[in-house]
Amino acid sequence: MKIVSSAPIRADLRERLQDGYPQLSFCFHTNIHEAAADLRDADVLITYGEDLTPEMVKRAEHLKWIMVISAGLDRLPFSAIKEKGIMVTNARGIHKIPMAEYVFAAILQWAKKTKKWNEQQANHHWDKYGVKMEEITGQPIAIIGAGAIGGEIARLAKAFRMPTYGVNRSGRPAEYIDHMFKTDRMNEALKEAKYVVAVLPQTKETVALIGRDQFRAMRKDALFINIGRGKTVDQAALLEALKTGEIAGAVLDVFEEEPLDPGHPFWDMENVTVTPHFSSITSEYQPRALAIFEQNLDAYLAGRRDLINLIDLDRGY
Template sequence: MKIVASTKLKSELKEKLIANYPELKFYFFKNMAEAIDDLLDADVFITYGEDLTEEIIMKVKKLKWIMVFSAGVEKLPFRAIKQKGILVTNARGIHKIPMAEYTMAMILQVARQAKQLISNEQKHVWDRSVPMTELSGKTLGVLGAGAIGTQIAKYAQVFNMKTIGLNRSGRSVEAFDEMVTVNELGYLLEKSDFVVSVLPSTPKTDRMINREVLQQMKASAVFINIGRGQNVVEVDLISALEEGEIAHAVLDVFEKEPLPAGHPFWEMENVTVTPHLSGISNQYLPRAIEIFENNLKEFLSGKKEFINVIDLDHGY
């Protein structure tokens, strides 16, 4: 069996895979340009999900499984993959701990006025009138109650926050006090003091956070986006912030990245900008390898009880 990877892996991780599966042939490359020739007759392909095209998929001869070493799969050519009957799995859940930690750090940063306190410190200003807010008793609304959203809810409950989650079915999810569907989105928005978007990029979610949605939030609400920049209509968010329809936005993802130097977000006092790093962790690749090995064992045994299987019709 031939396994080709276009992902950059540390030597120890590559050596571990080779040692654990001596009967398999691994071919590691830095990018698709280097991998393409071997990919054409590979059985398994490991990728970050951004280098596959419909043209490449139609050329592969034996490919049975694509393992994506990220949670986002929106750039995959789903139609061609489905036509070829290729299994796709991803690394969903790999980001849940760092992204949940980031989210709570940002919630605390806003509630405890960290930006103002740091500014005062730099200016040698002693001001005990800076307003402080407790998280206890506040409500957190999470758009996307998957692995990441659930981890965020778990951490929020430690702070005695009420948690409301949104998913497609409205089914119960651990760590959420209430669950709603998109038809009940207004209820979540009206009740929440903090609204966190962990939404994927799909035709149904792109530009979902628009003026109408923002106007349903509390004027004191904080919006946090760690999902996809495409989920938000940025001009609508800017207007909502300027007109006081919401209090603050914490943004880790944007329509265009890197965020252009002249973008209004950089200068807005009620916006916190971070450079798409909420999921960064030194445990990223080891966790991805763990998911891959779990599925590889299923693949080799023929049991096919895979985790993180992507629904090619829905795109996640």
């Protein structure tokens, strides 16, 4: 069996795979163009999911399984993949620790006004009462897309005794979520929350799911945080809501177009924090992703197809 990686895998992790599966042929590359020749007769492809084209899928005559070592799948050529009956798995769940920590860094930055701390120090200015800090303990939080990452956010929220509201497709209860709503009842969750966190994947159903009506449903003192996908939010509606005071502020790690245009108003708004889609970055990223791959590889070699994070090719998630 030939396994090709177009993702640049750390040297120690490459060695672990080769030592652990000496009967398999591994071809490690740093990008899809470098991997193209090997891909033609590959059985398995390891990718970040942003580099594969329909033409490459068609030329990969033996490809049976694509392991995406990220959670996002919106750039995969699903039609070509489905046509050839190729199995797809991803690394859903590995981001929950760094992304949940990012969310609480954002919430605490907002509530404790840490930007003002930095300003005062930079100006050598001692003003004990000039920074109007708030407590987050007991404040309600709504999590739009209450999956693995959302569940970890809710778990951490309980340390601050925060009432938790969740939104998912089914409305099915989940651990650490006090009140769960189906997507069509999202606004009922939004109206309660001081903090609203979007953790949505990009699918046909979620594009621009959060728009003008949702921002109008939020509290005027709400902080909106988006760590899912930029296109799940109507960015123009968000900008208007921030300008008019429909919501108090936003922390944005993802955008409709990335990188964010240097001339976009978000950069200079006092009530907005912009970060460059880095909420999931951690030194543990590849080890966690490849641990899922190894568990799936063991199942695959044993002839089983009960793989972790098996993707529904029709839904794209």
